[in-house]
């Protein structure tokens with residue numbers, strides 16, 4: 001029997017060969033790390049065979065590294081997490097990426113960068129060298145740095161002079177990863193520093209209240225992220241871009257595969273709860289003009305969404321086939337939500353759902369924002385407003401277990417079992433699926449909430465009078481992130 005290391009190497013070899021085969025068939029090529037990031041540079045990964053090969057290569061490489069590395073080095077990847085974040089944040093917010101884009105492939109000396117952005121060149125060099133060791137930027141010659149395909153993601157694509165002069169507007173009208181990185185490196189990072197204090201404190205240890213989440217220790221004046229976003233337009237804008245980038249990370253037609261929309265009769269009503277700017281509703285309204293869409297969210301979001309819809313699809317709002325419904329201000333605890341004054345007419349997802357007779361209720365990236373008790377409230381309101389044939393579509397991450405055979409509990413549900421990696425890889429493809437665990441911890445930090453396994457969704461939905469009919473997995477996002485769970489009333 002070959003060693004595990006050899007088995008992993010064999011998997012890797014097979015996957016590299018598969019990838020090269022796909023490239024040959026599709027006329028794509030595996031790009032140079034130092035080449036510019038373009039849609040064409042990433043085209044080689046398209047299609048299920050290439051995606052599978054990439055997952056195996058990533059999982060096998062990390063697995064081999066874990067086997068042969070000194071254990072303390074492996075652990076340091078986690079222990080030193082904050083230092084990595086500091087280095088990325090410093091380069092991101094000091095506008096290094098905009099400056100380096102303008103410098104071109106030969107790069108720029110840190111002294112010249114410092115002349116532009118006013119930062120300490122020696123500190124910049126140390127951060128850049130750390131990141132260059134992870135292929136985020138590269139050191140062309142001593143203290144001269146240039147972009148890689150990875151660091152290009154930190155570039156807003158705006159002129160460097162503009163972002164240096166107007167830091168508050170840096171992310172306005174951008175639609176890329178720079179805003180996402182800024183959101184996490186600011187809000188999530190500060191919150192993470194106090195997570196253990198919330199876990200250790202007997203008062204908050206077992207609490208699932210959003211106001212007891214680590215977030216509220218880092219931002220005591222706000223208590224929840226939603227409150228912060230209401231008062232801070234810079235953070236709100238950056239958060240909205242983060243949602244848009246999430247949506248963009250899926251092909252534009254992915255919402256069409258989340259449910260069989262074609263089967264709905266003309267005039268059918270789709271109600272999206274917490275629909276945000278309309279990342280799903282906009283493509284649905286464009287593809288299915290016969291549908292009536294109601295998009296509910298908080299008032300400040302709805303106000304922003306109105307502007308977007310007026311620009312993108314004015315006819316839909318004017319004709320009334322798309323309705324944007326704002327909510328009363330957000331309260332904090334379940335007890336407050338139970339208070340009499342809360343049941344004023346409104347469209348908050350914790351108030352009774354006014355839209356009865358919907359054909360579909362859509363909840364995209366909503367349940368992961370809330371602990372079970374809160375989700376039950378949302379789901380029970382939808383159940384109370386549902387017709388017997390109303391479908392509930394939940395789009396969220398589906399957390400895979402790290403061991404094999406764990407989804408037996410839900411094996412009877414079509415699509416419930418996700419792909420498992422070949423042995424001896426971890427069943428969940430290890431770090432190739434890391435994003436879903438990052439999101440899960442992120443939800444804990446910000447909201448005392450969580451991502452869920454299919455079995456957890458099934459138990460939660462059953463308690464609220466729903467049952468999963470099918471899971472519609474797509475290969476995009478590795479079949480785990482932003483997947484669709486279709487439920488029916490029981």
Ligand SMILES: C[S@@+](CC[C@H](N)C(=O)[O-])C[C@H]1O[C@@H](n2cnc3c(N)ncnc32)[C@H](O)[C@@H]1O
Nearest residue numbers: 243274275276279297298301348349350364365
């Ligand atoms: C993670 S975002 C998802 C937005 C959208 N579904 C998407 O996929 O782009 C969560 C949304 O829930 C909204 N939200 C938060 N609390 C809410 C409440 N009590 N009632 C309705 N919407 C709420 C937020 O404003 C935000 O737009």
